[in-house]
Amino acid sequence: MLTSKNADRTDVLSLESGLRALQSSSEFRGPVEELDGHESNDHLALIYENQTEQFAAAVPFTRQGLERDERCLYIVDENSKEDVMTALREGGVDVDAALESGALTIHSKQDTYLRDGSFDPDEMIEFLSETIDAAQEEYEALRITGEMTWILGDDPEMDDLIEYEGKLNRLIPDENCIALCQYNRKRFPAEIIRDIVKSHPHLIYDGMVCQNFYYTPPEEFFGPERPDREVDQMMRTLGDRTEARTTLQARERSLRTLYDAMSDPDLSFDEKMTALLEVGRERFGLDIGFFARVDDETFEVVDVVGSHDEIQPGSVATLEDTYCHRLLGSSDPLGVTDAPSQGWKGDPAYEKYELDAYLGTTVTAGKDTYGTLCFASKDSHSGTFTDDEYTFLEFMGQWLSNELERTQREDRLAALNDLTQELMNAKTAAEVSDYVIDAASDHLDLTVASVALYDPADGSLEPEASTDHAADLVRATSAFDTGQGIGWQAFAENNRKQTLDPLRKTDEVLHPRVTEVVALPLGTHGVLLAGSTGNGGFGQANLEFVETVAGNVNAALDRANREQQLHERENRLEEQNGSLERLRRINTTIRRIDQALVSASGRAEIVDVVCRELTDAGPYELAWFAKHDPVTGELTPNASAGAKNGYLDAVHIDAGGSTEGGPPSVRAARTGTPQIVNKILEDPPFEPWRRAALSRGFHAVISLPLVHEETLFGVLTLYADQAGVFDDLEWTVLDELSDTIAYAINAVESKKALVSNEVTELKFSLSDTDNGIVELVDETGCEFAYEYAVPQANGRVRGFFTTCGISPGVVRDYVSSLPVDGLKLLSDRTEDGKQICLFEAELTSESLVDTVLAHGGRINEFQVTDDDAIVSLHVAADAEIREFVSAFKAECPAAEVTAKRTRERPERTQTEFHATLTDELTARQLETIQTAYFSGYFENPRTRTGSEIAASMDITQPTFNNHLRAAQRKLYRQLFEAKSR
Template identity: 35%
Template sequence: MSGQDGDEQTSDRDMIQALQAELRETNEGLLALTLEREEHERTLTALHESSRELLHAETAEDVSDLILETTNEVLGLPGVGVYFANEDGTRLSPAATTEYVENRFGSLSSVSPDDSVAWRSFAEQETIVMDDGMTGRDEGLEAAFPSGIWLPLSTHGVLVAVSDGIGVFDADKRQLAGLLAATAEAALDRVEQEKRRRRREAQLEGLVEATGELLGAETVREVCDTVVETAESALSLPITMVAVYDSETGTLRPRAQTAMAETIVDAEQMFDPQAELAWQAFAEKRVTVHDEMAVAPGADADGDTYGVAILPLGRHGVLVIGSRTTDDVHDERLSLARILAASTEPSLARLLATNAESSLDRAERECQLIERDERLHEQNERLTRLNQINDVIRHIDQALVAADSRTAIEQAVCTQLTTAGPYTFAWIGEYDAVHDAVAPQEWGGANDGYLDTIDPREKADSSERGPTERANETQEPQVVEDLLGEPPLPRWRREALKRGYRACIAIPLVYREMRYGVLTVYSDRLETFGDLERTVLVELGETIAYAINAVESKKALVSDEFVEVEIEIRDDAIPFLSVTAEVGCAVELESVVARSDGGYRVFFTTHGTPLEPVLEHMERAFAVDDTRFISENDEECLFECTVDESSFFGTLLGHGAVPQRFRAEGGEGTIAVALPESADVRLFIDTIQATYDHSELLARREQPRERDRQTKSGFTADMDEILTDRQREVLRTAYESGFFESPRERTGSEISDALGVSQPTFNNHLRAAQRKFFELVFESD
């Protein structure tokens, strides 16, 4: 074999050996790769098994323990720690660490917002790997270990794995750690969801229980207390307040609140209408949210700020719920969900508000039903009482018809009110025009010397004046529903309370502006004189005054004796005087006829002047209406006019004085009036002089009244007894108007127009009056 062949063989052998070596190396690489792949698959399988356990964990603590176990045993990383974030995401606190970390580093501490790796990973939600072998960093685990990986667990926290080696966290380790972190995040999500579910169930159970309590609540206070208690205990809302609309003051007023709400919330600003915090939600009936609630002055808030949500409760008020806020930049669109995020769901808060509104509606209806029942009961009592009073008043009316004197009237009233009626004591005081006061005349019931202890005529300070004096002064009814009042008590109250009186009413007795006195009635019950009872008694006062006026007037007409008083008077306010001064005429009174509908019809004649100036003057005159010219004879003109009770003649008749003669000329006049023999002439003169400044008594004459039908006075008295008021008015008006003259000076149509009645009505009244007149003339006694 040649040398060339030997070289070729050597070369082939080397090539084969090289190929064999390369093949062995390849096989070894393939084997290592296969082993590595098998190990990776085993790791993935183990990680999968751990993931199944993680996904079945019931608490966050279980999850953190499984994370440590899996990272250590499956991934072969002994240095592991888990941080969990607090509820508002402002701090990371260590949840679990391996012994390896504790032995090398010690206990982990909480992490606040800073530049630490753990916080950056959590805040930025990014995985951070440090595998450069550098140590001695500022702080944290990164300062103690040359290698480490930080994986965010969403909003739950951060998973940290550290090692003393370099290059530990290769792509596979990172992938496996990422899978573990994702599984842990899902497990924590499930735990949180389960926690929320259990909390929601508990809150729903609490709401159901509260709903039962709300259904049993009977008052607004009970509803508000239940709502606040439920919000705090069941929904974990420590800042809760219920404010109810007060219709009397027009404000929202807190009715129930938690202890923290009472300490933290500035209620004055919260419910100030100008601030439009609670009022906006109430008025617009929508939920409003405010990111920075005003804290009550002096409250220890530790610099915290609070957000508040205000839920309307229909027309009843608002539900206020709040929580602490931590946003560096306040969100103007802060939602109800943000306010309640750490406590409960918005739907549950809205459900509580809805239940509260429904319960307040029901409580209001219950309250209204109770109030209605109470009102009905009170009304029934009042109606029963009014029926009793009406029975008494019917008896009083019958007594008034039969009474022939003022004394009889007053005695009947006082006796009936206190015997058949429900009152303890009643008395009537007669008006004294000279002293402008009333003096006791008649009384009934339990006097017990009360009238001896008071003097209504005594002038006293306004605080000392009793209801009788005030009624006389104001001419308005005076009611005192509670005689106790505020001490110190005036004498009249003290004396009344001693005798068991608890309420009283004083009613002025006035007819056609003629003041006769005051009726004062006392009861032994508080708040006796309600609106209906007050109205009935006031009408009784009017009836009493009318009856007194009637008997006084009748005395003036039919008494056997009367007093004629002649007075000289000068007063421009009296049209029948002022017309003589302005026009230059003389005026004489023909007659005064009482109108059935109130007021009087006056017939008067003028001498020495045309009729036009008289009509013009009387049309401008006060208290004179409907002046009409009737007839003219030479220089004498007959006129008719209507005057009211406040006029000169109305005042005289209101005081029981019947005009007999009146003549005026040059602004001065003389009038003669007839008063009953029993009348207080001095009081009458004083009253006239107090009413008309320039008046003077000229004469006073005692006159006998002949009751013989053959005399004019006797015949007139008999006529007044048989004619009704309307018949007397029609007959006298027709006579004075010239209806019976031939030819007639005024027709029946004209007179009926003046009387304000139809002509057939006028004719009927006239015929009836004529028939009674003829019966009186032609029939024997």
């Protein structure tokens, strides 16, 4: 940064100010520093080759001066006064106001350089000095820029120009002035440009500000020893550049070696650690490198490179007797080049280790201090440690911290996975609690943890299992006391509660000291209490991990509760009659089906698994699935399992006709309700399908329509070899199963629409005037555009849309005819004379967006104008298009399909990228950040505040902030950590 001798000028004129002005040009680059050893740093030369380059620097230079209350003097020659004024206006300068106030003056060469008829360097310097003095009477300083092509006339001599530039270098440092001389490279001889370069400390060329190491001070440039000084300067420049390049190459080699080792997937952590210590030892010129684990009292060496009797892997010492004790007391790395002269004599660390040179930094794992990374020698270190060496050390420490955090995270996740597997075997809430606490002590690095379960008999929380330290904490803080304890508050409010330094109001002392406690509700089951022993309490990553543990415990308690209820239910059924044994078996089968549905990749796999599992378990002899054509109503068998015996070939399935008569599968498709025939033989009339069934030993049948959101995907039919199988209880279970299957089909096809490489694009034209949106556009002449939809935790959808050409009040007049609840205006602006409004609302089930999402589609475009109403959407390429179209037209009967095409997405689609980024987000976090974004929370200024958005989501602002920060942190980790890997 260029500074002046005059202290009162420091904030007025500096190269930093000019640099900020030039940065306003999109072509600018090249940060520079002040030229060491010289004072004339406010004198710049602009070397340009065309007018664009010229104005790209001169305009922001002048504008910055006007903004800083400086008087700006612009001398024209190559350009006309009008050209300059036009360029300044295009650059954001109010030229007329500046000219009228006198802040800006534009002069010709006759007004300045040739005002006495000829050019005289001394007279021009005198003129500038007087102009500077006059400017300071009203302004902070004077800023001058002049086009130097005037010198190309017949009168001035080039030597006079160079002399003038040198004298200007002497004038500028003692005055409140900054000058920019403009030289057209194409018009000046090369030797003149060469001398111009040498006479200016800073140059601007090709939009880049350059620190001029060719600069020659005036006393040297014009002195008799100029050639010798030029040679000296050239040799110094060569030497400095060579030394700098050598140093840079050494740094690059160290970085490359370190990077190669750290990024090698075949190296273990210990091998990488050894490589890191070797690189650091060589880089810093020290004899040994070591990594140590520390806590409040103990120092333990983990790994060492180099030889030292007291520093060996596994050696342990008291922390106060080590160099690292002083390091941990500082937030910065610690460097010691000569311990005796730097006050280490008598220190226990020096007496024990006798290290004259030491360089170390702190290593963390997450938010907690883990240890130290150090390099040392018994001999003193020549010179001081440089900023580059400190930076390199911090880089190594950061890598090691990241690696430790990653390893810790992997170990925790592995332990969490093991715990999850164990929890699957827990049959009671007490067993779940014991599993969690055992894992917390041994594997999850949660030395302070407790599970309390709710006792409905007396309405209290009772500790079920606790680690040793947690038991003392619960007693000391009354954590689970009804109405006041932190655990009770979390349970009653069903929300996380935290407190720092929980023992500050008690006389208790716990070992280890607990610095923060978090209580997490376990649904209606109880509370998980966890304590941190880190200096700053829980870091965000640790807090999220504890939340994940609590989520798994809650799920395990839910499952154990369901299993216990199911077990009790099965016992009751077994006591009633033997037939209920079949129901237990079918429940087991259904659980297996549920697990299979989670991983199924398509409809065909789902129905195959369902048919196979049902017939494998019995008592069903045959299970088959028929696909339904929504246009013709036809049923087509396309999956089956069990004793087929040609039954499906022998039966004609005609879906036409009335709702009465025909096979149960046809009746189920027509009515949308399950059809049961418990005694085929006794159920008249004796139709052909009955004869075919009886001849194959089938005596009972049930047909279940698979319906989701009023869309019929098909019919599942089961045959049993004995009558009376499908009583009310079994019918209820199978009916619930059919809903689950239909939901799974819809979900898997929705997922395909999001992540499949190939999608089908459908376009619909809407002409239905009964549609509230079409009615709004037709009657008001506005334009309507759907922007985005955000699924909410309550199952509803929050939509965002814009209108163009009407006021918000007009839209509200039509709200009763729109498929929305709670319409809110987010922004209102005018573009090209049209009013554009952004709204937010909850979409009702009658909205097209809700219909499309519910049936596995994703809206790509939804726009309505007075000329047309178009809906463009995507579904999976192998989705049942007729089903989808039928569902869409059921909601909007007048809709017409205008286009259908199947296309491939790019290798990495925007949707896949979105799915990858949002994979770690919870549903609530995703809803929060989407709602914030589309509500204008991140705009400047904000369209809506955090409290307003929280109110719209029916949550508190702290909860909104927590969800938002968690979502942002996860997105940043996906962006930046994924990139680094």
